Amino acid sequence: MRKESSTNAINRNMIREHCGMAFTLSLIGGRWKPGILYQLVRGKMRYSELRKQMPEVSERMLVLQLRELETDGLVRRLVYAEVPPRVEYELTEAGISLKPVLKSMSDWGLGFQEKRDAKVSSV
Numbered sequence: 001m002r003k004e005s006s007t008n009a010i011n012r013n014m015i016r017e018h019c020g021m022a023f024t025l026s027l028i029g030g031r032w033k034p035g036i037l038y039q040l041v042r043g044k045m046r047y048s049e050l051r052k053q054m055p056e057v058s059e060r061m062l063v064l065q066l067r068e069l070e071t072d073g074l075v076r077r078l079v080y081a082e083v084p085p086r087v088e089y090e091l092t093e094a095g096i097s098l099k100p101v102l103k104s105m106s107d108w109g110l111g112f113q114e115k116r117d118a119k120v121s122s123v
Helices: 007-018 020-028 033-041 047-053 059-071 099-121
Strands: 075-080 086-091
Touching: 007 020, 020 033, 020 099, 033 047, 033 059, 033 075, 033 086, 033 099, 047 059, 047 086, 059 075
Parallel strands: none
Antiparallel strands: 075 086
8 A cells, every 4th residue: 555645646646636637547547447347338247247258357356446446436336135145237327428438548549559560560
């Protein structure tokens, strides 16, 4: 855990407060959150379904990332009182509103990657 009084933490918080893009990236950035959000854009999913769709992520990391997305108000965790217990995840309204942002970022990334790869292969 980082010290909140460190210069790095103070600078990070100041940037997040004054830059919408930095704030957005602090919520959806990282290795696994975009993939989780992408899966949930398709609709409600059980935890086990998410695990199957993202086999590279460890169980611990998936739980941690889902909790962060839930705390940030982008994902809703639904627990059903059944035996055995059933847990599903879905996007909140705020999470659903990210759909065009995620699509745009994906399109840009794929286009840029193609251009970069073409430039590298022509050298």
